[in-house]
Amino acid sequence: MSQLKKINNKVLIFSFVAVFTLPVILAKFALEYDWFNQAATNSGELLNPALDMSSLSDQAHPPKWKFLYILPTQCDVNCTNALYSLTQVWSALGKEQGRAESVVIVLPDSDTMALNTLAQNVHLRVIDTDQQSVNQVFKDVRTNGIFIADTLNNIILRYPTQSDPQQAVLHSRDILSDMRKVLKLSRIG
Template sequence: MSIKNNNKMALILLVVVFVVPVIMAKFALEYNWFNKASTNRGELLDPTIVAADLLEDAEKKWHFLYIIPEQCDQACENAIYSVSQVKTAIGREADRVNAVFIATAKSDQSALEKIAGLSDTQVLHKEQENVNKVFKDVPVNAIFIADTLNNIVLKYPNTPDEEQAIMDSRDMLADMKKLLKLSRIG
């Protein structure tokens, strides 16, 4: 084999080793050949919901947020329990998190009495119009996580099934711990 052939082979090998992977990566990104990974377990809201009108009276912390409905069914009771338990399960970072329940004039009074008996929770009384304005495109029958700037970023389903509610609580806890680890504020 001549030196000229060796040089050609080296050049071809160089192109194959360095250029082809770059071209393949470009095609993979352009044509979505892979699943984009996300590590959050709740539904990421994009765009986020600006909830400054609802949370203006709340402390500047991360928030678990739940809107008390007119009729508190099993799903509502599971949500109230989940929010209070996850807040407690945060552990040493619990002082950075707030469990906030939004009540309107039509909210179920028995649910509000139950919340009053819980420790480390806050009930904010708001007008129904304010709630409707903030959640204009998103149903409120869910549990939400809001950041320290009062932007709602994650949503978790509200379910009447107790076993599923426990699983959803674990997801909320995992996401909140991750947010607290990554966040320096709140």
């Protein structure tokens, strides 16, 4: 009887150790070998590392979250949809509008007709700069998109432009959703 009790005790101890160590071992393998999709709550493309746009911003304006768009040489359908998205997303922020702004970066060769349209919109701030400054900030990142920059002038998210107006509206919702999340979590700006 004593021999059977020793065996039962050993099985019990082994089972007890296995119950606590097996989940830890499985979790380690799951993380190392990507057995599951890691959750991401942002809809845009996360820029890692963030891009520093301090050289493009002027210090006279108070720090705010920014929706950025670089006005291309020819303002096509993608450009028109992006400019529309900038104004609509900013308007949809409601009471949080004071914490964010829409900024269009204009280069010397940017579309002048679109620039004239921008001048009529009081909710868009225009930053004039040159191509070299833009290349210095964006380095290897494609500039054909809408970007979100934080109050410290770090560009953190990128959203592709859309040629279809329906898709542009859906992507505007994604931008709005991400912006509401960062404004909710941020204490600055």
